[in-house]
Amino acid sequence: MTNFISVKNEFKTYGTGTHAVTANEDISFEIKQGELTIILGASGAGKSTLLNVLGGMDKLTSGSVNVNGTELADLNSRELTTYRRKKIGFVFQFYNLVQNLTTVENVELASEIADNAMNAAEALTAVGLESRLQNFPAQLSGGEQQRAAIARAIAKNPDLLLADEPTGALDYKTGKKILQLFQDFTHKYHKNVIIVTHNSMIRPMANHVIEIADGQVKSDTRNDAPTPVEQLEW
Numbered sequence: 197m198t199n200f201i202s203v204k205n206e207f208k209t210y211g212t213g214t215h216a217v218t219a220n221e222d223i224s225f226e227i228k229q230g231e232l233t234i235i236l237g238a239s240g241a242g243k244s245t246l247l248n249v250l251g252g253m254d255k256l257t258s259g260s261v262n263v264n265g266t267e268l269a270d271l272n273s274r275e276l277t278t279y280r281r282k283k284i285g286f287v288f289q290f291y292n293l294v295q296n297l298t299t300v301e302n303v304e305l306a307s308e309i310a311d312n313a314m315n316a317a318e319a320l321t322a323v324g325l326e327s328r329l330q331n332f333p334a335q336l337s338g339g340e341q342q343r344a345a346i347a348r349a350i351a352k353n354p355d356l357l358l359a360d361e362p363t364g365a366l367d368y369k370t371g372k373k374i375l376q377l378f379q380d381f382t383h384k385y386h387k388n389v390i391i392v393t394h395n396s397m398i399r400p401m402a403n404h405v406i407e408i409a410d411g412q413v414k415s416d417t418r419n420d421a422p423t424p425v426e427q428l429e430w
């Protein structure tokens with residue numbers, strides 16, 4: 197299989213001089229097309245930094261990050277914005293929905309900036325929210341809000357879906373259903389999903405697990421037979 201992402205000697209340093217923090221220090225790995233990847237590590241390990249670089253929210257300091265043929269180190273900030281808007285779907289821990297827009301309007305907002313967007317109602321149906329289109333975020337449970345956030349991300353029909361601790365604010369059962377959605381999305385559309393988490397118990401669900409510690413890759417393992425999320429217990 198071809199490589200979808202190739203990261204070579206990536207560094208990310210925040211600040212300068214005595215205040216400099218090197219959050220990613222010489223990171224290299226490759227991700228193949230269609231993989232569900234988990235980036236695992238303790239708090240402060242540099243996981244979110246790496247995700248933000250991959251998603252074009254932050255510029256790498258040095259090295260090379262190639263996502264589906266786009267070399268992110270070569271993009272200026274305007275080009276990075278276009279990349280982020282058109283190619284990447286994001287899911288955050290705290291959903292980040294716009295509170296005064298309905299569920300369907302939140303999804304439409306994202307699909308408007310993408311080129312091959314999915315219909316908003318269709319994306320919401322894919323995550324089981326077809327009966328909640330006209331509700332506001334405050335009228336939804338945490339799990340439903342995260343489903344809406346996932347619908348918003350997949351409606352862009354992105355090359356790459358990035359999720360930063362997507363179940364961090366949810367109870368066990370609801371979190372499991374959300375992880376199931378990511379696994380289904382990868383298999384159904386043969387797309388790439390990267391989930392950042394500190395929860396090592398979910399690693400069997402992934403095709404690929406990259407462990408980060410102190411800003412560096414500690415282990416990089418592949419799993420040819422991922423466990424369906426419904427069979428996982430933690």
Ligand SMILES: Nc1ncnc2c1ncn2[C@@H]1O[C@H](COP(=O)(O)OP(=O)(O)OP(=O)(O)O)[C@@H](O)[C@H]1O
Pocket residue numbers: 210211217218219237238239240241242243244245246394
């Ligand atoms: N914008 C920033 N400015 C300065 N330092 C930062 C910035 N973002 C992250 N850092 C630092 O970089 C290091 C890695 O942070 P990062 O958020 O990537 O870790 P993480 O593994 O995602 O942790 P967590 O799971 O707690 O979110 C930390 O020391 C953090 O303080």
